[in-house]
Amino acid sequence: MDDREWDARYAAAPGLxxxxxxxxxxxxxxxxxxxxxxxxxxxGEGRNAVWLAERGWDVTAVDFSAVAVDRGRELARQRGVPVRWQVADVTAYAPPAGGFDLVLIAYLHLPEPDLAAVLSRAREAVRPGGTVFVVGHDVANLSGGTGGPQDPAVLLTPEAVVAGLDGLRIHRAETARRPVAVDGGTVDALDTVVAATRP
Known part of the structure; x- marks a missing residue:
């Protein structure tokens, strides 16, 4: 989906x-x-960015959907925390090298070359001792989980994410279960979870 499609999806929802x-x-x-x-x-709508800001982080949040960014601004206003918002396509966005203690990528699903480029820039953006954390729908979710994109070309694997973070120290790289409420019960979604630090 491109930015216009995401804008339409966000705009059509009555809430978040x-x-x-x-x-x-x-x-x-x-x-x-x-x-x-x-x-x-x-x-996206800033749920993780706002949570980090509530914990005292100086947060820059980037998304290509202007509607999502507006919703993130409103969520931050409601929670009384400052967040720097930027409307930009992360496949082209170039953060300053060594500018951050944490780079978070949550549920970003792109074809492999685009994802590799984003991971490379994330790796460069984190300063020594800093963390890159990536979470998203795992390709195993197609057969063993629920929800998420149904195109295997944009789903994650721990191995692919680790390969994109070459040179960082990997602390966690796994396919993890995430319980999801469905029809009065609970089923598991399968997510790639990778945490790494720059030496």
Whole structure:
């Protein structure tokens, strides 16, 4: 989907398309990090960016949907936290090298060459000692999980993400289960989860 399609999807929803609460793996991995400068790439409606700002991070949130960014601004206003918002396509966005203590990429699904380029720029954007954290729908979700894109060409694997973060120290790289409420019950979605730091 391009930015116009995402704008239309966000605009058609009466409220947030996604929850206002942060992703469970984001909380699990990042809650204990000392705050610094954070970059949230493909931030959507800002749930993770706002959560980081609430924890004292200086956050820049980037997304190509102007509608999503407007919703993120409103969520940050409601929560009383500052977030720097930028409307930009992350496949072309070039953050400053070594400018961040944390780069977060959550549920960004792109063809492999585009994803590799985003991961490369994320790797360069994090300063020594900083963290790159990536979470998204795993390709195994097609046969063993629920939800997410149904095109295997844009789904993640831990191996592909790790390959894109060459030179970083990998702390976690796995396909993890995420419970999702469906029809009064719970089923698991399968997500790629990768956490890495720059030596």
């Amino acid at each position: 398309v996604w929850t206002a609460e942060p992703n469970r793996f984001v909380v699990e991995e990042l809650a204990d990090l000392p705050p610094g400068r954070a970059l949230d790439l493909a931030a």
